[in-house]
Amino acid sequence: MAAARGLVLSRPVTFVTANAKxxxxxxxxxxxxxxxxxxxLDLPELQGEPExxxxxxxxxxxxxxxxPVLVEDTCLCFNALKGLPGPYIKWFLQKLGHEGLNxxxxxxxxxxxxxxxxxxxxxxxxxxxxxxxxxTPGKIVPPRGPNxxxxxxxxxxxxxxxxxxxxxxEEKNKISHRSKSLALVKSHFAxxxxxxxxxxx
Amino acid sequence: MAAARGLVLSRPVTFVTANAKxxxxxxxxxxxxxxxxxxxLDLPELQGEPExxxxxxxxxxxxxxxxPVLVEDTCLCFNALKGLPGPYIKWFLQKLGHEGLNxxxxxxxxxxxxxxxxxxxxxxxxxxxxxxxxxTPGKIVPPRGPNxxxxxxxxxxxxxxxxxxxxxxEEKNKISHRSKSLALVKSHFAxxxxxxxxxxx
Numbered sequence: 001m002a003a004a005r006g007l008v009l010s011r012p013v014t015f016v017t018a019n020a021k022x023x024x025x026x027x028x029x030x031x032x033x034x035x036x037x038x039x040x041l042d043l044p045e046l047q048g049e050p051e052x053x054x055x056x057x058x059x060x061x062x063x064x065x066x067x068p069v070l071v072e073d074t075c076l077c078f079n080a081l082k083g084l085p086g087p088y089i090k091w092f093l094q095k096l097g098h099e100g101l102n103x104x105x106x107x108x109x110x111x112x113x114x115x116x117x118x119x120x121x122x123x124x125x126x127x128x129x130x131x132x133x134x135x136t137p138g139k140i141v142p143p144r145g146p147n148x149x150x151x152x153x154x155x156x157x158x159x160x161x162x163x164x165x166x167x168x169x170e171e172k173n174k175i176s177h178r179s180k181s182l183a184l185v186k187s188h189f190a191x192x193x194x195x196x197x198x199x200x201x
Numbered sequence: 202m203a204a205a206r207g208l209v210l211s212r213p214v215t216f217v218t219a220n221a222k223x224x225x226x227x228x229x230x231x232x233x234x235x236x237x238x239x240x241x242l243d244l245p246e247l248q249g250e251p252e253x254x255x256x257x258x259x260x261x262x263x264x265x266x267x268x269p270v271l272v273e274d275t276c277l278c279f280n281a282l283k284g285l286p287g288p289y290i291k292w293f294l295q296k297l298g299h300e301g302l303n304x305x306x307x308x309x310x311x312x313x314x315x316x317x318x319x320x321x322x323x324x325x326x327x328x329x330x331x332x333x334x335x336x337t338p339g340k341i342v343p344p345r346g347p348n349x350x351x352x353x354x355x356x357x358x359x360x361x362x363x364x365x366x367x368x369x370x371e372e373k374n375k376i377s378h379r380s381k382s383l384a385l386v387k388s389h390f391a392x393x394x395x396x397x398x399x400x401x402x
Contacts (some may be wrong), residue, residue, distance in 0.1 A: 044257070045248040047289065056245070082296035088248065088289050095283035107304035 011067045012037045013121070016057075021149050022072065022178075029173055029182045034189050036070065043071070050075050050087050050118050051131050058120035058129035068123050070185065074178070075116040076101075076151050078140060080108035086116075089151065098143040098154045111139045115155055115164075115177035119185050132188065134180025212268045213238045214322070217258075222350050223273065223379075230374055230383045235390050237271065244272070251276050251288050251319050252332050259321035259330035269324050271386070275379070276317040277302075277352050279341060281309035287317075290352065299344040299355045312340045316356055316365075316378035320386050333389065335381025 012035040017023055023038050030036070043060055046053045054073045061069040076089040081104065085092040092101060105111055115136045122129040136157050143153035145165030152164035157175055164172055173179045213236040218224050224239050231237070244261055247254045255274045262270040277290040282305065286293040293302060306312055316337045323330040337358050344354035346366030353365035358376055365373055374380045 044245065047246040047248055047292065081301070084293060084296055085289075088286075088292075091248065091287075091289075092285060095285055100282070103308035104305055106308035 009035075009068050009123070013068045013070050014039050014061070014065045015070045015072070016041045016043065016061050016065075017072060025169075025173065025176075025178055026072070026182065028169070029179050030186060033186055039065070041065070047087070050116060051133065053087055054118040054120040054131055055129045058122040059125075062122035062125045062127065062129075066125055068121070070119060070121050072178075072181075073118050074150075075118070076155065077114050077116055078105060079112045079114070080105055080110040093151050098147075098151070101151065101154055102140060102142055105140055111141070113138055113140050113155065115157075117177040117181040119181045121185065121188070130188065132181045132184035134177045134182070134184065136175060136177040136180065210236075210269050210324070214269045214271050215240050215262070215266045216271045216273075217242045217244065217262050217266075218273060226370075226374065226377075226379055227273070227383065229370070230380050231387060234387055240266070242266070248288070251317060252334065254288055255319040255321040255332055256330045259323040260326075263323035263326045263328065263330075267326060269322070271320060271322050273379075273382075274319050275351075276319070277356065278315050278317055279306060280313045280315070281306055281311040294352050299348075299352070302352065302355055303341060303343055306341055312342070314339060314341050314356065316358075318378040318382040320382045322386065322389070331389065333382045333385035335378045335383070335385065337376060337378040337381065 015023070015026060015036050015038045017038055018040040041061060041064060043057055046056055050073060054071060057071045057073065058069060061071050073087065074089070075086040077083040077086045085104075092104075096103070115138065117134045119132045120129040121132070138155050138157040140154055141156045141163060144163045145153045147153055147165070149165065154163065156163045160167065164176070216224070216227060216237050216239045218239055219241040242262060242265060244258055247257050251274060255272060258272045258274065259270060262272050274288065275290070276287045278284040278287045286305075293305075297304070316339065318335045320333045321330040322333070339356050339358040341355055342357045342364060345364045346354045348354055348366070350366065355364065357364045361368065365377070
């Protein structure tokens with residue numbers, strides 16, 4: 001990412017989210033490495049491939065914020081369904097619940113899936129967004145564990161006998177799709193040696 | 202729709218589509234009742250409820266065309282899946298095919314579904330779009346008939362022993378979700394008594 005070297009960030013990076021739980025996870029992983037603030041913006045949710053959706057969202061957010069933005073999308077991709085519900089998981093979870101999501105795979109022996117997190121960073125309204133994808137393989141199981149964070153109770157990551165919902169937060173953060181993509185974000189920022197125009201902070 | 206009475210259309214209505222088959226169906230049903238032209242525009246496809254998606258698309262299209270537009274979206278909604286895949290049917294068809302769509306219902310005895318067509322008309326960039334929804338109930342079946350128009354081979358409308366794909370076009374046009382929504386479009390235009398500013402035609 002040599003092109004980004006020396007870039008001056010005139011303002012803290014705006015992380016666009018309406019989800020307090022996501023913000024909490026992001027803070028826990030990024031720590032103080034990047035000055036960021038969060039903002040709830042009503043952005044259009046697009047259809048398409050995960051990376052394309054994320055880039056387009058970053059473009060729109062950077063235009064609205066008129067500054068550096070970080071956006072995040074999460075997908076739950078069933079291998080037997082060729083990656084679907086994928087970016088539409090929110091609607092499928094909302095309408096079908098955990099049992100209905102399991103039912104989608106009734107016809108298949110293959111219950112494998114992956115959790116995908118895509119962050120896109122746009123330095124400003126005229127910058128091409130950069131995408132960071134983190135993937136955690138696992139399988140879809142009947143729900144186990146607390147039901148307070150989306151589809152976590154039905155996703156069991158490979159090598160664990162607990163679902164995301166059953167794992168302690170620190171344990172989950174070590175292997176989660178979100179932590180993997182955020183690690184890429186973090187090292188990009190470290191490598192890019194951003195300088196900050198402190199008067200605006 | 203009294204508010205639309207007396208509206209002067211400065212240009213033919215632009216029907217936004219990239220699908221030649223859809224254009225053919227629309228022409229067959231609308232005939233010469235409305236002066237329209239077709240245009241392929243690269244519009245964003247949004248997530249959400251079908252009517253909201255359609256309205257937003259009309260807004261964006263009217264801005265781009267800077268004139269009256271008609272946009273169309275088609276959904277295939279499985280009752281056991283609370284209306285899903287719905288607006289995402291395109292991706293599900295593309296990735297899973299006809300067999301995969303049938304498989305989504307493996308866990309359910311209820312194979313009922315409905316085909317939904319939503320047209321939205323916006324008179325111009327500053328007009329609130331008006332929505333016309335047509336629905337045809339039926340059920341999801343293993344594919345029968347020619348495979349040249351999307352999911353037509355797996356949708357059998359109620360009261361018929363043929364799938365959409367097996368029905369003669371004229372027969373399908375009498376009962377289809379698209380013809381029902383277009384009938385609403387047509388009568389709206391008739392009722393609204395549009396006048397046309399002929400010099401621009």
